[in-house]
Amino acid sequence: TGFQISNLVFGPIVQRYTQPDTGNASFEDFIHCCVRLKAAFELFKAQPKNFCEEATFNLEDVGARI
Numbered sequence: 001t002g003f004q005i006s007n008l009v010f011g012p013i014v015q016r017y018t019q020p021d022t023g024n025a026s027f028e029d030f031i032h033c034c035v036r037l038k039a040a041f042e043l044f045k046a047q048p049k050n051f052c053e054e055a056t057f058n059l060e061d062v063g064a065r066i
Helices: 007-017 027-046 059-065
Strands: none
Touching (some): 007 027
């Protein structure tokens, strides 16, 4: 298992959780990233979706869960 994410999502995650000088992520940052990704996927899964499998969120939806 794991997370399937697009390159559009992957780029900002790499920038957020890796050290700019080395490109490495600490174990703590890796775990934090995984927890946040899991929460985001669960939030998406719980939202009602349209026929294209797109969900709409408002600030309260996201702020309350992540």
